[in-house]
Amino acid sequence: MGKEGRMIFIGERINTGFKDIKAAVEDKNPAAIHDWAKKQTEAGATYLDVNLGAVSADPADMCWMIEQTQSVVDTPISIDTNKPAILAEAIKVCNQPPLINSSTAAVEKMEVFLPIAAEHNASIIGLSMDESGSPKDADMRVEKAGMFVMTAMEMGIPPEHIFLDPIAMPMKFMQEQQQEILSAVRQYLLFSDPAPHIVCGLSNIANGTTHKALINRTFLVMAIACGMDAAICDVMDKDLVNAAKCAELIMNKEIYADAFAI
């Protein structure tokens, strides 16, 4: 294991995919943003993901969301956009080095996103795909993630600022992909020493299933066993957070204490 330290929880809730956040942005009423910023921070979020979604293409709206978040907590921001114009403005209003969510390994993406990350001392998520589409197996994930790590490091971004994302896929519809994802995670650990971080958008796993919480929690624990150390997830799910903390104890990344669970 090439790295140490605590699980990185990226709170997913400040996203216009949720009705209360959509309304907050449309009405410029920040109450829901303040509320989720505080609640997720109290729950232990390392970063707060902020996602403007399709509500607006105006960078000013993304900046407003980030500023409102930062007005109530000091938690670093995860800037969730694939639009360079929004990223370029949003990163300027961040009080602390943010996490950029996300680039892919496509050259035209990396050429835009990686220099911005390097300039701002930011961390950045690299999805294990390029213009050829979603990865089909572990090998393709490793190939694309390897391209991303190599390019990022060449631009001076250190491994501890690189987050590799194997691209979580729904278990119900792509059951055979889950082992490919876990296999890719194991191989990502070998890219550098210290290893890059390994992250996923956890809620994708349980799409369309009953027992969503059980599936998300179980997948995360298995992924931690393989080397994952970060997740974009529902940090308010105590069972999820406790399972991840317990898995980290088993990985010997934290010293055991009887009161480890919340």
Add this chain to the structure above:
Amino acid sequence: MGKEGRMIFIGERINTGFKDIKAAVEDKNPAAIHDWAKKQTEAGATYLDVNLGAVSADPADMCWMIEQTQSVVDTPISIDTNKPAILAEAIKVCNQPPLINSSTAAVEKMEVFLPIAAEHNASIIGLSMDESGSPKDADMRVEKAGMFVMTAMEMGIPPEHIFLDPIAMPMKFMQEQQQEILSAVRQYLLFSDPAPHIVCGLSNIANGTTHKALINRTFLVMAIACGMDAAICDVMDKDLVNAAKCAELIMNKEIYADAFAI
């Protein structure tokens, strides 16, 4: 992954370490044995572990426990003893090929236990240790387990009848051993094709901790991610069984169905 199929749950409860079972044996009142045989079978136990413990050294008492168990269910027996004299008698009363729990990789143990397993078409657990004592790391576990597999196969016992046990140790007191155990499990998969089964006495993991159920469940899910496919455990713990079933879906060993959890 060299093998397919469902998780093998070995119900731990018919053991004189529990007061009701101790009393049942002492009083020759089989009610508690009948009760736990039925309850564990309904909960999905693949085998029922039967352990006479220190209550008696008389093989007839072990035979009585097994016969009482078999009087109410058809579930195969796991004969839990390290005494050859007890095993030799107990195996004769089993209605179906049992699981022998357990031998070690010590030559003098294997010379006694393996021929009995071969003769009765039984499965057998091999602890990853020998006369030199408990394993200190993954390498020692792999060395001892490799010796056990090789010897068992030379005696004509097929891989699907071999259960390798990396020896679970308490997380609270031996936190650094947990990664060694998981690493050993991964390596056991490479011994043969199909791979041998991999099992552990799960309840050892959480000894002395608060949050026992969480720790047992989380360890088991991580071990399944590494290749474990069997556990001696509390099969009445629905959260544990559901987590294991969910982990098997993620490993693509069972086809997903919405109603997978109980």
